[in-house]
Amino acid sequence: MKKGIIALLITAVLVFAAACSPQGTDKSVDYEIALIASADSVEDGSFNQAVWRGIESFVEEEPVSYKSYLATEDTTDAYLRVIEEAVKGGGKVVVTTGPTFGNAVKEAQEEYPEVSFLMVDGQPQEEDGSAAAIDKNTLPLLFAEEQAGYLAGYAAVKEGYHSLGFIGGKAYDSVQKFGYGFVQGADQAAKETGTSDVNLRYTYAETFEQDEQVQQLAADWYQKDTEVIFACAGGAGKSVMKAAEQTKRKVIGVDTDQGQESETVIISAVKNLNESVGDVLSTYYGEGEFAGGQAVQLSAENGGIGLSIESSRMKNFTARDYDEAFRKLAQQQVSIKSEGIKDAKALETSRVAVELVGL
Template identity: 35%
Template sequence: VEGAFKVGMVTDSGTIDDKSFNQGTWEGIKAGAEDLSFNEKKDTKYLKPSGSTEADYLKEIGNLHDAGFKFIVTPGFKFETAIFKAQDKYKDDKFVIIDGTPHAGDFKPVVKDNTVSIFFAEHEAGYLAGVATAVQLKTGDVGFIGGMEIPAVQKFNWGFQQGVKYANENLGTSISLKAQNVIYQGSFDNVAAGQQIAAQMYDRGVKAIFTAAGGVGIGAITESKARAKAGKEAWVIGVDVDQYSEGIYEGNKSTILTSAMKDVSKAASDMMKAEKDGKFPGGQTLIFDAKNDGIGLPKENPNLSEETLTKVEEVFGKIKSGEIVVASEKGDLIK
């Protein structure tokens, strides 16, 4: 491919300003555009469908195609059957689906040569966040707020639980995650519900809440900031991107303890760069995990001590080497 190509993105249930999954992907597209010296305004575009059916998604993909945006990124498992059809309908376009694989409705993956399917090891990111949280806080209750109860979100939760457990068993911490403090809100955009659930958890004595919930997490962060301003301990562990700046409530002080990152930005910009270089990995399913630095905690974690960072670094190394294997399945809660 010579020169600029136009890059489009469609959102499914969440919004572009969710400070996490969709926004992170979009920022990756913009960063990619800048790296490749595209005209950001003219060469990138996102569309939000008016509904959430396959037809709604195909309509926006068609709109992008008609407007000349033929490299299309769709973050979200909800696009699976739409991309299954789009990859045949628009054979000369390129598709990048994040968190999903194209299929006809039967869950049998059909990744055509013009499509790349990208998954993340959320359980590994959750595990690191669990270790960091436990080592930093030492004792007390933590909670989890998920968005929709889908594998990508569950894996954050299950990994987090294993990480906390590892710290309890090996690093001298005593942290509990009780069943009543594990809640899937059911959407990725109900900010008010996120705030309400967080308030209830903090009222029950939870010190830190891991949110894996797209825009729902913004509500939890809002609640944490209100409490921190009032002098209370109310942390959030962010998700997808480094959410530190979202949690700032005074000066440089933030309620974001750390963030369980899955680098959707890099996924998007890497694929653009590959396309530009004529190396688009069409037909492939890519896994972004600890081994390839596709998941991790932020480089800067002002709320974590040196001790915590050292422990997390050790554990990260053990996950990379395979010495620690994080299960992508449900485990026991920590009482």
């Protein structure tokens, strides 16, 4: 991913919003940047932590007070209470992580027009789940997860794995896209290598937290014949890693480079979370502008997704292989199905046999 491409993309859609711009530091303000997450901790080794690192990287260069707030209940009312707490605590920029905040931000953007809402992997939603208006004080950052998942599946089969697994946290749109892309990438690599015996177990764990049941599920798959699992489950990915360590199998990480979490992680499907969050904050504090009012789409074309090829532990899938696969995505030479799909089996892949587990 090239440094600065995200900044240029965000600048291209900037909308000057005086009501959302910083007007100097009020001495009574405690925490101007507020991260709100629906998790036990921001240190999940995955998505939330990557967003948090983006904020930390920014404040290292631009000293601004910041704090994380954790929602203890998975309800819109609970999210609104936490947002209210953050705003009362001096929050000028409220950063939310994931799609679960859609209903809450839809209401909060109207209730707090002076606050800027940066939604990472989410956008305002109506109660029925349909898209809601994006006000000028709200900026959703959306990623092409299907592309990152495609690269992960492609790399796995090119590496030589024939028995794959996918464990998602919950069947959210972003998680499904990772999974659907994974299946299609594996199928494409199987076609190119003349492989016809690729099997893929597929399920959702119904949690993004570390969980003994997730660890046991992964261990069961590994003990059967699964060689590598693509774990798109936030903190629950650590449970998959524990199972891999016990069975001497492998994991593909997600969202950020998870290679440091476990030696079982051979590569990760990453989103450019750190830089994209930092770019938004830099523009807000440096130029007094906020690119709200519409969503920013981040993909291979603008350096928004990729694989952690620099720290890859793969032996057969090389940097040259990756560059070629990434180039095709960036130039839109690859079509990946991600919308209107009933389930992973409905993708009707010709070289990958999908087994839905518990779905």
